Amino acid sequence: MIKLATLAILLISYLGYSALVYTKGTQSPLSITIEEQQKITEGKQIYQQYNCQACHQLYGLGGYLGPELTTAYSDKNRGEAFMRAMLHAGGNRMPNFHFSASQIDALIAYLKYVDTTASPIK
């Protein structure tokens, strides 16, 4: 009986904690227009379709063959121009994925947005 009660308490705590994390724990202070959101969503979709996270990390999620990208947009050694060049032609390790100009714009919009969310930790 004690075992079942312990299980029940833990499960209820888990459900409550999950609800808290989903809402109050992860609220976003950023305000984004609908047009911006569309571009960001498109960029995120491309990021996932090409499985960019196999080589790159965002907030620690992803592989290690390529550089971490969470704050790449505001990094003075990288920045938008450098990222556009990499997306356009690839690099020593990165294949050329032959992205269209529109896809590159969307990816940059997404990475710029991710960089903005990272402001508190920069």
Place this chain on the structure above:
Amino acid sequence: MLIQPPPPLNKRPGNSFVKQNFSSDKAALAFLLLAMSYLALGLTFGLLGGFQYLLPQFLREQLAFQKVRPLHVYLAISWIFTAAQGGLYYYLPRIAQQKLSWPQGAWLHFALQLLVSASIVAAFFGGYFGGREYLEFPPFFGVLIALSWLPFVINFFGTLKPRFTQAPVYYFSWTIGIVFFYITLSESYLWLFDFFNNNQIRDTTVQWKALGSMVGSWNMLVYGTSMYVMDQLKGDQKISRSPMTFFFFFLGFTNLLFNWGHHTYIVPAAPWVKTVAYVISMTELLIFGQIVWKFQKTLSNAQKTYHSLSYRLLFFADLWIFLNLGAAIAISVPALNYYTHGTHITVAHAMGTTIGINTMLLFGSVFYILQLQKPNALERKKKLIGRGIALTNIALIFFWSSLIGSGIVKISGKLHNKAFAQIMEACRPFFKLFTASGVFILIGLTIMIGGAYRVIRIKECSSPLTKDKNSLLEMDTAL
């Protein structure tokens, strides 16, 4: 006749020294073969990935790291849960002393599992991705995976009908493993809703939450299996029913539920998410190490000899628990995590856990089953398999150390504001070491897989055994 000295007879039915045959045993062995095939393929893709670290142009256009990594990760994960499921298909009828509630369901599960995994591998080769960590396949495969597990779930609950008031700890472990696999798999697809997808902090946090607990769920399947094997090796259920074991089990379960937050120290979510994670921290390995350690002290020498391969594997798992425990404690301290996160130190922890702990424990279960099913055949291969175990573990030490080394180089590079390319160049000696040691891990595990495969394939005469009171019993349960 068995080659090794006969063990003492244990009177409890269903114990390890009574050979019973159930009709579902073939399905169980098929699952183990499938699981080991996943492992062999996963290792091969892992090694290809290792070479791509050293030689950036290697297969860059034909089979880029973008494809190699998901193939490696998916197949390695599949090895873990398929081997655990194969073990359960073997153990369930023996625990319940009745046939599986749906014997054909085991084969249906096998067919679905094979179909889904082949489709996922084909999708990766074809460049179709979902682009999420661990679950890198397109989202609809998540639904197929959930469906493919259903016959297993029906058989587990239908056969065992767990009575939790009297049950040993592995009933709880397996149940939690199955239930939380479904919960965390569902949670990991919350990103399909805009509420999660349009908020990067929420999406990342929930993704870490789901994946952290998902790893806990399959660890529960593996730990439950190894607890059962330990029970059988020891010949009684004192350990798996003791209050202390249950205390540690619930502590482990608490970790599964709440300790994922140590992955999110760098994510700017609310501070209390990190505080909760830090307080609870990652004690799951410590918990299990305590259980294994206690088990070893009570294992008699005769029983150690009888199941020596399983014992040896549990012993190596012990060593890796202690090594990984050190790494886990270090990287769960926020001040250290700030530097170690995003380096190969995290990978060292993951590899140490996957190969050093989970793989050793699962092979412990595989060889325990083969010891029961084909003792003579296994005896003939024991020396070769033993060499494979030793080679794997020696190579893994170098592999693990090289990952720690490259992590330290990366931390140093970041502290000195070096460019990514410079850091990668500085890591090259360690990349060479981890690729070379990866080759030997592949050889070692291939020896173990090959040995197990040949033992399963050998048709062994099932004639028993001596007739005196210390003899092994063999029953054709014909179910």
